[in-house]
Amino acid sequence: MIASSRNSLNFKTIVSKIFYLCFIMARLIEFDEEQAIQKAMEVFWKKGYAATSMRDLTDAMQINSSSLYNTIGDKHRLFVRCIKHYIKMRIDAVEQRYISFASPIQALESFIKDAADIITTEPNSCLCVKATFEIEGDDPEIQAIITSYDNFTHRFLKDLVEKAQSQHQIGQNENADTVADYLVSTFIGWYNSFILHQDRNKILNMADFIIRQLRC
Amino acid sequence: MIASSRNSLNFKTIVSKIFYLCFIMARLIEFDEEQAIQKAMEVFWKKGYAATSMRDLTDAMQINSSSLYNTIGDKHRLFVRCIKHYIKMRIDAVEQRYISFASPIQALESFIKDAADIITTEPNSCLCVKATFEIEGDDPEIQAIITSYDNFTHRFLKDLVEKAQSQHQIGQNENADTVADYLVSTFIGWYNSFILHQDRNKILNMADFIIRQLRC
DNA sequence: TTAATTTTGAAACGTTTGTTTTAAAATAAG
DNA sequence: CTTATTTTAAAACAAACGTTTCAAAATTAA
Structure with a gap:
């Protein structure tokens, strides 16, 4: 079991921390x-x-x-x-980059191309994906944190898909939830492909392919 | 380093094995x-x-x-x-199931639905995917074995896509290599999704979505 | 300065790790 | 049966593991 023996702050430690803050200044953390x-x-x-x-x-x-x-x-x-630190980094980057965008379809295309770029240029694959496959149900705390990050990405993409659909930039027949799920899934598969083949063009071709598929 | 200190058969062992086979029968492996x-x-x-x-x-x-x-x-x-044992199991299963099929598009659809079914019913995700993310470049021997398995699946799917295209069962505009890559990637993403959400319908919806996309 | 308190560095803790050794049990040819 | 050889089980191995202990260093209120 990965998720065993987690001794977090105990009562004694908490009490001494409170004392520390209220009354006494001793050595500071360096x-x-x-x-x-x-x-x-x-x-x-x-x-x-x-x-x-x-x-x-x-x-x-x-x-x-x-x-x-x-x-x-x-x-x-x-x-x-x-x-948590990793996820905060990722979410901050997305929120910074996508504060405003000309159109939903352009934002979607950018996101897909950014994903392809990150996957083919960073030295390691995604920490969360690695952790998900490593723990696989054996660590509820980690899994819950990663799932909520997954949900964030999902909501972000679903929102873009819905907007693009309502503005008639992509087909309206498909369920936005499913399209968002499918986009997230594909990105994760790209990590695997790039580890095995180290072939940037493979990933870029798939990115173009998805964008073409989305448009119809 | 994962891939360190691999003491395989040394000279002495090999010599004694040959002696064993040629001349002397001693205790048998139980x-x-x-x-x-x-x-x-x-x-x-x-x-x-x-x-x-x-x-x-x-x-x-x-x-x-x-x-x-x-x-x-x-x-x-x-x-x-x-x-190797795991891969042999998987390849044997595919070759048994797909010896003959009515049409390439039907074989493709079956393969996609089979993937969705395996992913949502087996107790663990794919051993090779887990290993790929765990080792990530630190174990060339394992990586080469998994890559060749990946190539097998890729060839199998590419072949079906090409046949389906030449028989006008699916669109002919897309590159069969890219479509095969993209199918493999998506399946791997499904493993991740199912670990995090344990939602069979998510996967089945994505399977239907892909089949619909393929047809146009 | 003294007293009170915390952080720090180094050493030590008992387990568990992957692997090897050793001697006994098993086997079969001569 | 003897001899030669191998496989087996149990114990032993050093190294590494995650974690804790403990005294010294650091800090500041009094």
Whole structure:
């Protein structure tokens, strides 16, 4: 079981934290937690959960394991933080890029091409996809977090599909939910294809193909 | 590195094997190797490579680790055997089911529906997809095996698409290579979707959607 | 400065890891 | 039966695992 032995903050720790905040100032935490999470995320992203050791993590984060356990918690708590950090990065990027767009169909096309580009240029595949296949039902907490990210992407795409349909930019016969599901599924398949074949053109051709299909 | 320390058969072992076959009959191997590989495969399939321990494997295979190392080799050799065994199962199933079919388009539709059915009814997702995301470039041997399986499926689908095109059962404008790539990608995305949402209807709707898209 | 408190670094903890060794059991030719 | 050889089971192996302990360093209110 991946999801075992998660000792989060206990009562004693919480009480001492409150005391710390209200009355007494002692030694301050030296390391930058955000930065450390970023480093840990990169390790998990490359190696996966089980294949990453605590030594790998503390080496990358440049902190001692006692500091890690004092602030963030055990390996699983850290993984949760890293997954959340990764998702926040991704959502922020999407929301920044798609604040406004000329038309829904153009936004859809951009999104598809962006996906193809990310998949064929980043050094690793998607941390969430890797985690999903690694845990596969054995870690409800991680799965719930990833599912909610999946839902975000789904809503985003479904919304664009509906708008494009109502503006007669794409066919109106298909169910927007299904089209959104199908787009998300395809992107995930692209990760797999690119790992196996390292063939950027394969992915770009599929992106063009999907865009053509959407238009009719 | 996943793919380290693979001590395969050394010279001494090979020589003694030859002696064994030519001259001397001693104690025979007791356990059924095929059966043991099947059991090991099931464990890897459920837990992944890194999260599976040698104790997990020898418990499932019901053999002692010394027997395992004597016959099959180390953990990585065993994983190779299990992946090959899995692929053989899959290829055999496809070749049995698709020896003959009324028409290319019907075969394509069947294949898509079969994929949807397998994905939504089997207890685990695809061993090869899990392995691909787990190793991601760190294990050339496993990756080559999985890639050749991917190529098999690709050729099978491309062949059907070409035949369906030449018989005017589907549109002839699209490149058969790209359509085959895109079908494979989509199936892999379905595994991800089903892990996260456990929603069979999502997958069936996407299967219907793809079939409709193919026809035009 | 003293007292109170926390973070830190290093070492240590008991398990579990993948793998090897060792000796006994099994087999069959001579 | 003896001899030669192999497979097996159990124990042992060092290394690595995730986690905890503990004393020293750091900090600041009093």
